[in-house]
Amino acid sequence: MPARVSLFVTCLVDQLFPKVGIAMVEVLERLGYRVDFPEAQTCCGQPAFNSGYWAEARAVAGHFLDTFRACDYVVAPSGSCIAMVTRHYHDLFAGDPARQAEAARLADRVWEFSRFLLEVARVEDVGARFDGVVTYHDSCHALRELGIKEGPRRLLQQVRGLELREMEIAEECCGFGGTFSVKFPEVSGGMARTKIDSILRTGAQTVVSIDSSCLMQLEGTLRRAGAPVRTLHLAEVLARR
Amino acid sequence: MSRERVLGNVRRALGRAPGQAVAPLPEPRLRIAPTPLGERLRVMRTAIERLGGKFYEAASPQDACRYVAERLAGAEAVASNAPLLAECGITALPNVRAGWTDPADLREACARAPFGITCADFALADTGTVVLLTSREEFRLPSLLPPCHLAVIPRERILSGLDELLAREPLPVESRSAMVLITGPSRTGDIEQILVRGVHGPGEIHLIVV
Amino acid sequence: MSAIFDEKIRKVAAEPALQRKVYAATGRLMDHRRQAVTEAALPDYQELRARAHELKKHTLEHLDHYLEQFAASVERNGGQVIFCETGDEVADFLTGLSERRGARLLVKSKSMTSEEIDLNERLERRQLEAVETDLGEFIVQMTGERPYHIVAPAMHLSRHDVADLFTAKLGVPREEVIEAQTMIARRVLREKFLQADIGISGANFLVADSGAVVLVENEGNARLTTSAPPVHVAVAGIEKLIPRAQDLAVFLKLLGRSATGQALTSYTSILSGPRREGELDGPEEFYVVLLDGGRSKLLADAEKRQSLYCIRCGACLNHCPVYRKIGGHSFPWVYSGPIGAILTPQFQGPLHEPGLPFASSLCGACAEVCPVKIDIPKILLELRAEVKEAETRAGANRLERLAFQMWAWAMTHPAVYELGGVLAAAALAGQEEYVRELPGLVNAGPAKAWASQRDVPAPAAQSFRDWWRQRRGGRA
Numbered sequence: 001m002p003a004r005v006s007l008f009v010t011c012l013v014d015q016l017f018p019k020v021g022i023a024m025v026e027v028l029e030r031l032g033y034r035v036d037f038p039e040a041q042t043c044c045g046q047p048a049f050n051s052g053y054w055a056e057a058r059a060v061a062g063h064f065l066d067t068f069r070a071c072d073y074v075v076a077p078s079g080s081c082i083a084m085v086t087r088h089y090h091d092l093f094a095g096d097p098a099r100q101a102e103a104a105r106l107a108d109r110v111w112e113f114s115r116f117l118l119e120v121a122r123v124e125d126v127g128a129r130f131d132g133v134v135t136y137h138d139s140c141h142a143l144r145e146l147g148i149k150e151g152p153r154r155l156l157q158q159v160r161g162l163e164l165r166e167m168e169i170a171e172e173c174c175g176f177g178g179t180f181s182v183k184f185p186e187v188s189g190g191m192a193r194t195k196i197d198s199i200l201r202t203g204a205q206t207v208v209s210i211d212s213s214c215l216m217q218l219e220g221t222l223r224r225a226g227a228p229v230r231t232l233h234l235a236e237v238l239a240r241r
Numbered sequence: 242m243s244r245e246r247v248l249g250n251v252r253r254a255l256g257r258a259p260g261q262a263v264a265p266l267p268e269p270r271l272r273i274a275p276t277p278l279g280e281r282l283r284v285m286r287t288a289i290e291r292l293g294g295k296f297y298e299a300a301s302p303q304d305a306c307r308y309v310a311e312r313l314a315g316a317e318a319v320a321s322n323a324p325l326l327a328e329c330g331i332t333a334l335p336n337v338r339a340g341w342t343d344p345a346d347l348r349e350a351c352a353r354a355p356f357g358i359t360c361a362d363f364a365l366a367d368t369g370t371v372v373l374l375t376s377r378e379e380f381r382l383p384s385l386l387p388p389c390h391l392a393v394i395p396r397e398r399i400l401s402g403l404d405e406l407l408a409r410e411p412l413p414v415e416s417r418s419a420m421v422l423i424t425g426p427s428r429t430g431d432i433e434q435i436l437v438r439g440v441h442g443p444g445e446i447h448l449i450v451v
Numbered sequence: 452m453s454a455i456f457d458e459k460i461r462k463v464a465a466e467p468a469l470q471r472k473v474y475a476a477t478g479r480l481m482d483h484r485r486q487a488v489t490e491a492a493l494p495d496y497q498e499l500r501a502r503a504h505e506l507k508k509h510t511l512e513h514l515d516h517y518l519e520q521f522a523a524s525v526e527r528n529g530g531q532v533i534f535c536e537t538g539d540e541v542a543d544f545l546t547g548l549s550e551r552r553g554a555r556l557l558v559k560s561k562s563m564t565s566e567e568i569d570l571n572e573r574l575e576r577r578q579l580e581a582v583e584t585d586l587g588e589f590i591v592q593m594t595g596e597r598p599y600h601i602v603a604p605a606m607h608l609s610r611h612d613v614a615d616l617f618t619a620k621l622g623v624p625r626e627e628v629i630e631a632q633t634m635i636a637r638r639v640l641r642e643k644f645l646q647a648d649i650g651i652s653g654a655n656f657l658v659a660d661s662g663a664v665v666l667v668e669n670e671g672n673a674r675l676t677t678s679a680p681p682v683h684v685a686v687a688g689i690e691k692l693i694p695r696a697q698d699l700a701v702f703l704k705l706l707g708r709s710a711t712g713q714a715l716t717s718y719t720s721i722l723s724g725p726r727r728e729g730e731l732d733g734p735e736e737f738y739v740v741l742l743d744g745g746r747s748k749l750l751a752d753a754e755k756r757q758s759l760y761c762i763r764c765g766a767c768l769n770h771c772p773v774y775r776k777i778g779g780h781s782f783p784w785v786y787s788g789p790i791g792a793i794l795t796p797q798f799q800g801p802l803h804e805p806g807l808p809f810a811s812s813l814c815g816a817c818a819e820v821c822p823v824k825i826d827i828p829k830i831l832l833e834l835r836a837e838v839k840e841a842e843t844r845a846g847a848n849r850l851e852r853l854a855f856q857m858w859a860w861a862m863t864h865p866a867v868y869e870l871g872g873v874l875a876a877a878a879l880a881g882q883e884e885y886v887r888e889l890p891g892l893v894n895a896g897p898a899k900a901w902a903s904q905r906d907v908p909a910p911a912a913q914s915f916r917d918w919w920r921q922r923r924g925g926r927a
Contacts, residue, residue, distance in 0.1 A: 052835035177812025189904030220905030377729030442671025
């Protein structure tokens, strides 16, 4: 009986980039997991939390806890959402020990996708094939809050036909930062343009990351600049045969 | 009184009462790696040369004096009152003056002279640092005003690094007004980040080990 | 954010040359730091950071004790400690001292604390000349502007700017060569050092058990400021205390490396009082002015108190992708960069510049390099909540709060959330995955802001959950 994995696809993937979720399902099923999708899911609450509206964030975070309470494994294609749940729910629910306890229990069971593959499924080679030159962008939350850096690179290195080239400033922020991207558009745009200069210098045709929000920022900027480089979520690369 | 007001503000903020006890502090973190003198000399040379300073290991006090004489080439120098400098014969060199007793005199000479010669109470090998403590014998200005500083360092005073200094000299500065750690020449990168030496302090420094 | 902040940011965005300069200069400082904290260069780097954090935590939690110990030590050494609540009190003290000594000319080495209280302006109003002696500060003083960066005050100026300033303010023939410019400054300032009546320094550290003021520098101007004039006054915030001289072993290993990649800077001065019997130079009178200036208010918040651990290395500025784009002068107060973003609202109130805590993508690069491990992103998040609470109380920004309330309602009612998604897809989904422009009514507010910089992702024709249901044979 294969282990059951519940998807938290994130609001961004659900509405804007469903291909990422579909790719995750493919990879997980290929590895023998039974995948489910708790339909009550919406959002982890991060947008409100980051914007200083903690009461509103708590409401949404509470809904998240309720939705995923009974799940053994919750897997998400996002470092920032997982960091929200595992590292910020505690502060968000300050003064509510019951919710804090729930959050703590759930924290052990939520996984960013690449980390799930490496540490739970214990695979590096998922049987993928992708011909092309790829460069990897380190999403800030994943890198600095979850310590995710080498893992996705190891997974990419196992993909047949894929050449991984590092950009000079892989660890520099893409400039998304949630509402920062629209509150400070020139700065956000400037940060993205600095990043794509570095991407273009690698000669890669594709930028890969584990966070769709970063990819959205980068692809929007690449297209605006008229550059032919495109973005793919790690899950999409790993789903390719 | 402002003192009581400020302390009162602080106590209120922390919820502490006057005279309330303090939680214990862990022991200071001092890590000293014992290294032989030869190693320390080698490390010190590398460190100071990388900073653009000069390093000379004298074979004898006379050799140190000769090195100094060559640098001075007869020019005016202010030497501190450190006995070691006299022992080496440095204070007997032409145009080298020591035996200072008057502050104004010392200051004027330091402002004028192209060379300042001091001893060193300690040196820190790993950073190429000279440590000067002020006293009746060592002053501040000779290593500060003249554009070239010559420091004569007794080899037994060369420590491995800062930790060894702080372990040994708990802090000198109750009986002295200053301890200065001099690590290479004066420098700045304030204009376009271009390195310039000798902006206020000496642009040239020589470490002479005896 | 305020219109002023918005305007400053737009201004810098329109100056690509300046932006490139700041980006390059901070990039160099990042590189210097990196090579100084490698496993080979400083194997205990992480351990030292943890120790430094703990030492600062301990000191600030017992600050009253250490202040008293420090004052007693200074007095034992023949110096005097002056406690001041406000900048006015500091200026009053200095005026009184100057009168007593018949002083007119003061020289200053770098002190952010003195910038905080606009000390030079206050002194000038009382007919006292205060000359900045750090080369970068000396230059910036001529422009009438604030320092651009904690460690590199004139980062934004070129040699041509310096040539202009020197000719205009010093009356010297135009000089474009940097080394020669530096020598001009050396000559001019040397006279000031030797003529000055009082030398004012800041303090990198104040050592409680020895009553010592520790100054870390590369130029030698702090040494001259504190050795040439007959009086030395160190002006420092009360948070500069550390318990023991031996704790310098931890802090000195972190400060130089974090700031400029140097194991030790050219000069580290540990000063404890006036010249002793038999010493022929050094100040005759020694004062340490301890400024509260609102710090005790910050102390009261156990979570955000760590903002006061800062040892002013500038690493957070150098690594901040936002600072590297907007530069030091975009910030509303003397402290810029991530540390400025957390100190300013705490000193000045959350509504002083409500946009400031939001001018960050929360990337965390600052926290990664802070030598005393201040959790800057966490504090920014708390300050954001404080801004919103303050705005709510003031009845400001109501529309935004309403928007988030509606959003939260939608996100806790999946059917509503789904409906929203369906409507958006119906209105905007098309052939293209990304669109250049948004249609009419939608092209407003955040959507417009997004589209001003980059192409806009179109909602997918079929959401993931719809795909899931179809595939699983659920509701068609």
